[in-house]
Each structure stands twice: as C-alpha cells, then as structure tokens.
Amino acid sequence: MAEGRYLFQVTEEYEEERIDRYISLLIDSLSRSFIQKLLKDGRVLVNEKPVKQNYRLKEGDEVSFLLPEAVEPDIRPEDIPLDILYEDDDVLVVNKPKGMVVHPAAGHYSHTLVNALMYHCHDSLSGINGVMRPGIVHRIDRDTTGSLLVCKNDMAHLSIAAQLKEHSIVRRYRAVVYGVIDQEEGRIDLPVGRDPQDRKRMAVGARNAKPAVTHYRVLQRFDRYTYIECRLETGRTHQIRVHMEAIGHPLLGDEVYRRNLPGSGKPPCRLQGQTLHAMILGFHHPRTGEYIETTAPLPDYFSHLLRILGAPQP
Numbered sequence: 001m002a003e004g005r006y007l008f009q010v011t012e013e014y015e016e017e018r019i020d021r022y023i024s025l026l027i028d029s030l031s032r033s034f035i036q037k038l039l040k041d042g043r044v045l046v047n048e049k050p051v052k053q054n055y056r057l058k059e060g061d062e063v064s065f066l067l068p069e070a071v072e073p074d075i076r077p078e079d080i081p082l083d084i085l086y087e088d089d090d091v092l093v094v095n096k097p098k099g100m101v102v103h104p105a106a107g108h109y110s111h112t113l114v115n116a117l118m119y120h121c122h123d124s125l126s127g128i129n130g131v132m133r134p135g136i137v138h139r140i141d142r143d144t145t146g147s148l149l150v151c152k153n154d155m156a157h158l159s160i161a162a163q164l165k166e167h168s169i170v171r172r173y174r175a176v177v178y179g180v181i182d183q184e185e186g187r188i189d190l191p192v193g194r195d196p197q198d199r200k201r202m203a204v205g206a207r208n209a210k211p212a213v214t215h216y217r218v219l220q221r222f223d224r225y226t227y228i229e230c231r232l233e234t235g236r237t238h239q240i241r242v243h244m245e246a247i248g249h250p251l252l253g254d255e256v257y258r259r260n261l262p263g264s265g266k267p268p269c270r271l272q273g274q275t276l277h278a279m280i281l282g283f284h285h286p287r288t289g290e291y292i293e294t295t296a297p298l299p300d301y302f303s304h305l306l307r308i309l310g311a312p313q314p
Contacts, residue, residue, distance in 0.1 A: 005064060005066055005067075006064065006065055006066075006067070007062070007064045008026060008062075008063045008064075009060065009061070009063075010022070010057045010058065010060060010062075010063060011059065014059075015058060015059050016057065016058075017056070018053070018055070018057075019039065019044065019046065019051055019052075019053060019056075020036055020053040020054075021208070022057055023038075023044070023065070025210075027161065030129060035053075036053050038065055038066075038067075039051070039052065043065050043066045045063070045064045046061050046062065046063055047061060047062050048064075075104050075114060075115060075118065076110070076118075077118035077122075078110060078111065078115040078116060078118075080115060080119065081116075082094055082116050082117075082120055083095035083097070085147060085294040085295075085296060086294050089124075089152065090151070090152055090153060090155070090156040090286055091151055091152060091156050091160070091285070091286065092150050092152065093147055093148065093150070093281055093294045094113065094117075094148050094150060095145070095146060095148075095297075096113060096140060096144075096145060096147075096278075097299070098144075098145050098272060098273070098301065099142060099272060099273075100112065100113055100142065102114065102136060102140065102148065103132055103133040103139065104132050114132070114133065114134060114136065117135055118134065121152060125151070125153075126151040126153055126154050126157035128151075128154055128157045128158070128161075135151050135152065135157075136150065136151075137149060137161055138164060138235060140278055141238065141241075141274070141276075143272060143273025143274055144273075144274065144278060145276070145277045145278065145296070145302070146173070146277045146278030146279055146281075147171075147279070147280070147281035147294055147296045148281075149169075149281060149283060155286060156286040159284075160283065163283055164235060167233050167234060169281070170231075170280060170281065170282030171231065171232040171235065171281060171282075172231050172232075172278075172281075173230040173232070173279060174219075174227070174228075174229055174277045174298065174302070175227075175229075175251055175252075175274075175275060175276045175277070176225050176226070176228075176251070176306075177250060177251055177252060178224070178225060178252060178258070179225070179226065180221050180222075180224070180225070181216075181228065181249060185216060185218065186216055186217075187213065187215050187216075188213065188215075188243040188244075188247060189212075190204040190205065190212060190242075191205060191209035191210060192204055192206070192212040192236040192237070193206035193208050194208075200256070201238075201256060202236065202238045202242045203242065204242060204243070204246045210234070211234060213232075213233035213234050214232060214239060214240055214243045214244075215230065215231040216231070216244075217229050220311055222310060225252060225268075227306065227311065230244075238256075238257070241256070241274060242257060244257070245258060251274040251276055252275040252305075253267050253271035253272070253273055253274050254273065254274035267305075268305070269305055271301070271305070275302060275305060277298055277299060278296065279295060279298070280295050280296075281293065281294050282294075
C-alpha cells in the first residue's frame with residue numbers, strides 16, 4: 001500500500017463523536033485497532049495538530065491522517081488449498097470452509113485464510129487494512145462457511161469498501177434456526193454493538209451500537225426448526241447471529257447467541273458452531289463496473305443436516 005493522505009471536514013451530524021469512531025464510520029474497511037495505532041503514532045491530525053483517540057470532534061474540524069506504507073507481514077504464506085469461486089487481476093471470491101479463521105490474531109497466527117491467500121496471491125493483495133489483514137475488506141466468522149471477497153490491490157479495496165458502505169453489495173446467507181417462524185418473511189432493524197457485559201459478544205441496543213438491518217425469508221419449516229435465507233443490508237459483526245437471537249430464533253449450533261432460548265435441547269446431529277452459510281455474493285467489479293454474482297454451494301455438513309430434518313432431496 002502506498003502512503004496516502006486523507007482529509008475530511010466534520011459536519012454537524014458528527015459533533016461530539018470520538019475521533020477513532022468517526023474515522024471507522026467514514027472508512028469502515030479500517031479496523032478500530034489500526035485506527036488507534038494511527039492515533040497513537042501521531043498520524044491523525046485535527047486542525048493540523050495530533051490528537052488522542054478520545055478526542056471529541058467539533059463541527060468544522062479538519063481531520064487529516066496518513067496511511068503508512070505497508071510493512072512486510074510477519075505472517076508466513078502457507079500452501080493451503082483454496083476453493084475459488086471467481087478470480088481476476090483485481091479480486092477473488094473464496095468459498096471459506098468451516099473452522100478456518102479469516103485473519104491472524106492471538107492464538108491463530110497460522111492456518112488462516114490470510115496465510116493461504118499470501119501463498120496463492122504472492123505480493124498481489126491490498127494493504128489498506130494493515131499487515132495482519134492483507135486483501136481483507138470484510139470477514140465472516142470462523143464457523144460460518146461460504147463466500148468471502150478478497151481485494152488484490154488498493155484500487156479494488158477502496159471500491160469494494162465504498163460498495164459495502166453504500167450497502168450495494170448483495171450478501172445472501174442460508175441458516176437453520178431454532179423454533180418455527182410463522183411469517184414468510186421479515187425485517188429486523190435493531191442496532192448492534194459490543195456487549196458491555198461480555199466483550200466477546202455483540203448485543204442489540206448496546207451503547208455506541210451501529211444501525212443494523214437484516215431481511216429474512218422462510219425456505220422450509222420443520223417440527224422444531226426453520227430453514228431461512230438472510231439478506232444483509234448492513235454488515236455488523238455477528239449481525240445475523242445477534243438479530244436472530246433477538247427475535248427468539250437463534251441459529252442452530254450457536255453456543256454464543258442462544259441465551260434467549262433456554263431448554264432448546266441438543267441439535268439433531270453433531271455441529272461445530274452456528275449453521276450459517278454465505279451462499280450468494282454480488283458486487284460491481286471495481287475496474288469495469290460489471291455486476292458479478294457468485295454462489296457457494298451448501299457444505300456437506302449443512303446438506304446432511306437438512307436431510308436429517310426431512311428436507312426433500314434434489
């Protein structure tokens with residue numbers, strides 16, 4: 001990533017917003033930890049003076065910052081097979097398997113998707129989101145399977161990040177949830193933020209929560225479960241998992257978000273985490289503008305579960 005300078009003028013709607021949150025709202029492809037490092041290093045200026053991360057903005061403030069030149073990651077490429085749904089010189093779409101962590105973090109510095117991408121793409125990955133997340137513009141959870149869009153250069157990264165911000169990227173998931181949903185479809189409009197009681201969880205209505213909207217429709221009902229499709233309008237962390245728990249239908253196999261469903265019993269077969277699959281991903285190509293849509297087939301565990309539940313076989 002080449003070093004670049006960004007300049008914004010604060011409008012009335014961001015009055016009293018913290019500087020780190022302000023930057024994350026404007027460029028949501030930058031992680032909060034990366035933004036805080038920029039602030040700590042004195043790279044973020046307000047009215048040409050460095051500020052701390054808890055600085056509260058005023059209308060008319062001029063915010064500028066430098067994105068440092070990417071440093072060679074201390075993460076090793078690994079020859080891990082990738083299921084690639086689409087690829088060209090700018091982007092690729094990967095069908096992520098269950099159990100694979102997307103980017104390195106404490107306890108997961110190897111065998112991640114990033115390790116595999118570094119081997120496959122060599123030096124062709126965007127560096128905008130920092131050395132730990134080369135090419136990563138959005139993510140899905142470790143136990144969620146399916147489509148993940150990866151950017152090979154900064155031009156593609158900025159374009160895809162803008163599409164994510166505008167909510168123009170199509171993201172349709174398949175899920176099995178506890179309970180039988182009566183209505184054919186629905187819209188969940190509940191803000192999502194970090195749970196103040198448990199930092200590993202997200203929660204609706206939490207302080208500093210961001211707007212979050214999930215659309216769902218019923219595909220098939222079973223005795224105790226419902227097979228649904230979810231369409232993301234926004235893309236908050238754990239959004240589908242949090243939203244479905246909030247309406248009383250947490251995802252089957254999800255041990256983190258099922259507090260509102262005591263005594264729900266064990267799943268009908270052995271599962272590793274939530275039953276959630278990112279099936280359809282659609283976006284406008286960053287270079288050509290052409291609309292591209294990929295479909296990740298249901299993984300074997302998901303198809304097996306549907307057979308056990310009694311879904312008709314193709």
